[in-house]
Amino acid sequence: MLILVLSLMGCATPYYVQVNAYVDPKTPMPFAPGAAFFVIGNKDAPNPLLEKEVKEKSARLLEKMGYRLVSFEPADYYLLCAYGIGAAQPAFTMPDYSFGFGIGGGVGPGYYGRRNYIFGGPFFGGYYPAVSTERVFDRWLFLSVIDAKHYRDKGDFRTLWVGEARSAGTSSDLREMINYLLVAGFQQFGKDTKKAVGVDLERADPRIKDLEK
Numbered sequence: 422m423l424i425l426v427l428s429l430m431g432c433a434t435p436y437y438v439q440v441n442a443y444v445d446p447k448t449p450m451p452f453a454p455g456a457a458f459f460v461i462g463n464k465d466a467p468n469p470l471l472e473k474e475v476k477e478k479s480a481r482l483l484e485k486m487g488y489r490l491v492s493f494e495p496a497d498y499y500l501l502c503a504y505g506i507g508a509a510q511p512a513f514t515m516p517d518y519s520f521g522f523g524i525g526g527g528v529g530p531g532y533y534g535r536r537n538y539i540f541g542g543p544f545f546g547g548y549y550p551a552v553s554t555e556r557v558f559d560r561w562l563f564l565s566v567i568d569a570k571h572y573r574d575k576g577d578f579r580t581l582w583v584g585e586a587r588s589a590g591t592s593s594d595l596r597e598m599i600n601y602l603l604v605a606g607f608q609q610f611g612k613d614t615k616k617a618v619g620v621d622l623e624r625a626d627p628r629i630k631d632l633e634k
Contacts, residue, residue, distance in 0.1 A: 435621040438605035444613040451581040459496035496569040507559035562586040562602035600632040
């Protein structure tokens with residue numbers, strides 16, 4: 422038992438992120454290799470310094486995927502990011518059940534007087550969920566790519582791709598969790614996942630380490 426506990430302590434728990442990505446059906450392949458991107462920051466962000474970090478990390482991930490970073494005017498596409506963290510919610514333990522077979526003995530009355538008995542039978546037991554003292558936070562990131570030329574010509578957004586990355590856990594440090602959300606979101610960049618896709622990310626993942634620099 423001690424060896425098992427020590428081995429579990431030495432294993433890093435992966436962060437689970439769920440990603441749902443959508444592509445405009447009129448634009449099945451929106452991003453050509455080497456396309457020019459401009460990352461638009463939110464000037465009204467409540468934390469402008471965190472916003473700057475997210476913008477720079479998004480640009481770094483785009484470059485690693487082979488896209489070019491340019492200024493506003495010559496861009497083919499604009500990338501927008503929105504992120505946040507929900508209020509703490511209580512965590513619940515799931516119900517657990519067990520099944521077995523038991524054997525017992527006893528003494529009781531019979532037709533010919535008191536008798537000894539041996540009996541056996543199946544049993545089914547369980548316990549109900551209980552509220553945990555831990556609190557869980559919903560962490561989320563939305564990535565949107567819009568047609569830059571259409572915006573410059575028409576003044577409205579023509580969204581080509583949207584990626585939604587979500588994670589729930591006990592950490593309320595959005596500054597740390599944004600790295601996992603970004604890596605998971607960009608893993609499906611430009612794709613249509615058709616449904617939510619789960620991504621497990623270890624703390625030692627090179628992509629996470631690179632964003633932490």
